Amino acid sequence: MTDYTILGSGVIGLYTAYLLLERGIDSKKIKIIAKHTPGDLSHHFASPFAGATVPCVKNDDEDIQFFCKFTFENLGKIRQQLGGNCGIETIWNNEFWYKKPSEKTLKKFYSYIFEYKEIPKAQIPKGQAYGLRYKTWAFNAPLFIQRLSDYIKAKGVKVDVREISDLKEVKTKGDTIIFNCTGFGSRFIKGIEDLDVIPIRAQVVVVEAPSVVETHLSWGNNVETYAIKRPKSNELVLGGFYQHDNWNKDVLGKETQDILQRVSKEFPQIIPSGKTIYDFPIKREISAFRPSRKSGVRIEKELIDGRLVIHNYGAGGTGYAQGLGMAEQAVRLIPSSKL
Ligand SMILES: Cc1cc2nc3c(=O)[nH]c(=O)nc-3n(C[C@H](O)[C@H](O)[C@H](O)COP(=O)(O)OP(=O)(O)OC[C@H]3O[C@@H](n4cnc5c(N)ncnc54)[C@H](O)[C@@H]3O)c2cc1C
Incomplete structure (x- = not known):
């Protein structure tokens, strides 16, 4: 029988382990090897830093549309299996664009989100052309990966915490399939060394804002501003920056100020009357890398x-x-003779 070794314990590796279990594969045949696991923080471990929201995706590529729809439609089942307070909730998103998404994009999005309606022109921020209000999934990212990891381990999947510098260090016996879910690590591990892998640097400011219960997103021309509600917490994740191939790990004070100013200009409705954005206590300022290619x-x-x-x-x-x-697309690549 085939063994499965998953490299990486970020959200992609964990989703992969989950789907292997869902296919009825014996948990004793599945192993995770990872340098970082939920609870750790590193620039080479993106998953704990995400907002994380499930927005409208303006990409008509068939694979991407499949990834979006499949994820959206199956998160409810995961939520049920993990049980209450597992870091996934439904939430209202208010999303704005400087250029209206195509009817084709919107139609695809409407086909799976829970509820939606167009935002009247008078409520659309200056400079934006279109707004949509819809109910979607929201993640409390660190909580979700912790709970998903606990669920997988409780099913019997073993986790080996260590760094791999060469794929040859992954010892396998007989018929083993290796899932490479190492994100940024795929640039550095010998045997993979994909130099196409780059960071997309983010800086976010996490504030305490219990009065804000919805997510707000505004996509400008090369500038993104957001206030993402972390469900089951008082936290609001303010951003952001999307800097390709930027390797700077530092938190930059001027970027924090820029984020706070943009958020207060784009979403004045989230600030209680008589207060300013500076009245939300800052819990953390973070610079992080999205593992991109x-x-x-x-x-x-x-x-x-x-x-x-x-x-x-x-x-x-x-x-x-x-x-x-x-992860579903990756798992479907297992030759049927091995399942
Ligand atoms: C600020 C911010 C906001 C975001 N917001 C959103 C959002 O709203 N919605 C959304 O969908 N996404 C969001 N993301 C993106 C999301 O976080 C990433 O797409 C996702 O976490 C990538 O997961 P991953 O498992 O591929 O990589 P990672 O989470 O980076 O995990 C990689 C895993 O591989 C392991 N690994 C790597 N190299 C090695 C090695 N050599 N040896 C052993 N193990 C290794 C690591 O230890 C880790 O376990 C956001 C990201 C950031 C930074």
């Missing part, structure tokens, strides 16, 4: 030293919103 996400099989490796990395800024669909 210049040529897009890589989900494909490769034979490396005679072993079947199924790659799944390069999620960039969409690992939560699309990751379950990405």
Whole structure:
């Protein structure tokens, strides 16, 4: 019988382990190897830093549309299996664009979100052309990966916490399939060394704002501003920046100020009357890397030293919103003779 070794314990590796279990694969046949696991913080571990929201995706690529729809439609089942307070809730998003998404994009989005309505022109921020209010999934990212990891481990999947510098260090016996879900690590691990993998730097400001219960997103021309509600917490994640191939790990004071000013200009409705954005206590300022890939996400099989490796990395800024669909596509690459 085939063994499965998953490299990586971010949201993509965890979604993969979950789907293998869902296919009825014996948990004793599944192992995770990862340098970082839920609870850890590092620039090489993106998953704990995400907002995370499930927004409208303006990309008509069929694979991406599949990732979005599959993830959206199956999160309810995961939520049920993990039980209450597992870091996934439904929430209202208010999303604005400087250019209205195409009817084709909107139609696809409407086909799976829970509820939606157009935002009247008078309530659309200056400079924006279109607004949509809809009910979607929201993640409390650190809580969700912790709960998903606990669920997988409780089913019997073993986690080996260690760093791999060369794929050859992954010892396998007989018929093992390796899922490579190492995100940013895929740039550095010998045997993979994909130089297309780059960080997309983010800076966010996490504030305490219990009065804000919805998420607000505004996409300008090369500038993104958001206030993402973290469900089951008082936290509001304010952003942001989307800086390709920027390796700066520092938190920059001028970027924090820029975020606070943009949020208060774009979403004045979230600020209680008589207060300013500076009245929300700042809990954390964070600089983090989204593990991206210049040529897009890589989900494909490769034979490396005679072993079947199924790659799944390069999620960039969409690992939560699309990751379950990405993992499903990767798991479907297992040859049927091995299942
Ligand atoms: C500020 C911010 C906001 C975001 N907001 C959203 C959002 O709203 N919606 C959304 O969908 N996404 C969002 N994202 C993106 C999302 O966080 C990522 O797409 C996702 O976390 C990527 O998951 P991953 O499992 O591929 O990588 P990671 O979470 O980085 O996990 C990689 C795993 O591989 C392991 N690994 C790597 N190299 C090695 C090695 N050499 N040896 C052993 N183990 C190794 C790591 O230890 C880790 O376990 C956001 C990201 C950031 C930073």
